Amino acid sequence: MTTPVAPAPVAERIAPLRAVVDTVLRDFGDLGYLAPKGVLEVPVTVGPVHRLRIELPRQFLHLQSVDLVTDDGSDATAGATVTASSWYGTYGDRFTPEALFDWDNPTGTVVHTEKDDPSWVEITFPSPLRLTAVRLRNVNGETATRAARLRVVARTRFRSHVVFDGGRRHKELRSVAATMPTGGDPDLEILRDVLVDTASGSYQKGKEKLGSADLDPALVTAFRGLANERLLPSRNLMWTIHGPCRSFRFWSDDEQLAYVRFAAEVVDVLRDLTPHVSLGFGSVLSVVRDRALIPHDDDLDLIIGFEPEEAATLADGLALVASFLTERGYAVRGNWSAHRQVARTPKGKHLDVFVGLFEGDAISWYPGTRGALDRDTMYPTAEAELLGVPCRIPARPETYLERLYGPGWVSPDPNFAHRWDRSAYADLAGGRPAPAPAPAATASPAPPAASPTG
Structure with missing residues (x-):
């Protein structure tokens, strides 16, 4: 009987990719x-x-x-x-x-x-x-x-x-990388190709390849760490669960402050529509845990809740938000099943506004677990500061974070991903069904535009 061979440790498996990065930095520095x-x-x-x-x-x-x-x-x-x-x-x-x-x-x-x-x-x-x-x-x-x-x-x-x-030069890099050994590891061959896309500035292509591949999550985490350690910092980018992006780590203090002020402004504007609006998801982590914008995140999330008589479906709630903000001069974009992007201008930096519906005393926002939250946890909202800016947050923010992220919310986790179980919200969706999202690198499906961070 043959004894199964244990897989090599992740650090050992990923060593060939380090050699690829060494080659990029040594021989293809002009791609910087x-x-x-x-x-x-x-x-x-x-x-x-x-x-x-x-x-x-x-x-x-x-x-x-x-x-x-x-x-x-x-x-x-x-x-x-x-x-x-x-x-x-x-x-x-x-x-x-x-x-x-x-x-x-x-x-x-x-x-x-x-x-x-x-x-x-x-x-x-x-x-x-x-x-x-x-x-x-x-x-x-x-x-x-x-x-x-x-x-x-x-x-x-x-x-x-x-x-x-x-x-x-990009073709030369791809040719050189293709000759570099991966030990016959098919996962590494995929990641090697993604690494070449990243070095070549084809970030969306690399993100799509990584998201569509069924890879060992630990290996994907190590790949992101390698890219973030050696390849992307000089480009003011970080590979997060959103893909390579200009995360808050690379924003100036003035940019961060202006963005937080914009988020607080949109919350105040939406409070004329309903008092049930605040920061949500990773934005609450920023306020409560980090007391700063999360370095590995790149946007802020707002959450708004509607009573059944205000909005019977998520589509109804999204239409209310879009109409209300558009009439007040904001740019609203997107056609996702549970959120919209809001910016000052059509090409400006956006916030994600997620809609939730009350079901009795329960309320939830996709991709969070349906029914995990209640009125007393969420409302009336509390006030706390982020970068010195007064912001609305859930009434019991620690309870909110534990129910959303589990007890581990107290420790930053750049690789956290929600389960993205859209079927749990299917009866609330309304309107035309949105196309299914591409699977994330963690083998859990995630939409391309919004991934509330942990």
Whole structure:
């Protein structure tokens, strides 16, 4: 009889992925350009150069600043002219070459084209010169990843030379990673591919691959830890249960304060609709446990409750919230079965507003356990401060958190995930059924847009 071989410890299993990260950092450091304000330095070994072209196929081209390095230290920008394939909005009216070439004093997005094929910016020199390097600074924001397939082309007298090709670099990384051993572990082969997507800035693709794979949860946790330890911090990102995102860890104090104030404002506005509204889910953890925004979270959640005569179904309650806030100038978006996203502007940072319905004295909010909460636990709401901002929270917040997260709520758990059992709320949903969510990496189904954090 053959004795079963015990699986290797997770730290040992994931060692091949550490080797992949080592390769990315050592040999593909130029892909760090995809970080907000990331810098790409391209050696130029051809010349003399008549024109320099920065292009991007089928994508908006963004640039914050450009630095041109010459072999003799002369000013390559003197007399240079800058043209673009197009200008997005009013960027063309505001553009000045001085702002683009002021490397030491970046002022935000300077170049923003339309989504051309390709989009390009071209710098033409009054006379040919010998460049030794070109430095490009990416924009500061999530759109930095649009530069994944960026190309830099130097035009000499007789031909054009591609001195950098981002698309080719991504293919080279994938090819190199594919040759790196995984010990025949099929889970590691999937995670290796996800890691390459992450290094290449294809965060949504990597998130979808991870979410659709049936992987050992402990291995997934170790994978996230590896990405968060070595690969993503320089990009101001963290791999959370929402995927790679700019978590609160990377927000400035002013950004955090403004966001908390916005959450408190929306709660106050909704109190004109019903007094049964407060912070909820991880937002209450922020107030009670962390006394700060949770570093591994990236949004705040509000919860609102309706009596049966106010809203017979979740769809009715969501329609009330959307109509009420839209009339007051807020942007409301989404078509999820239990929540909506609310922001100041259509593209602004959102809050998640979850709707619950009273069933006698019981009330609950998906994805929490149905019927686990009651009026006395929730209302009338209490007041507590978050970052010095007075906020509404459940009447008995510790009881609320224990019923929602269990006794372990007192300790932060970046890998906590709700069960997401939508069937328990099926008779309350109303309206048209929403499409089933993609399964999360923990093998528990989770929706793509809202995952109240622990």
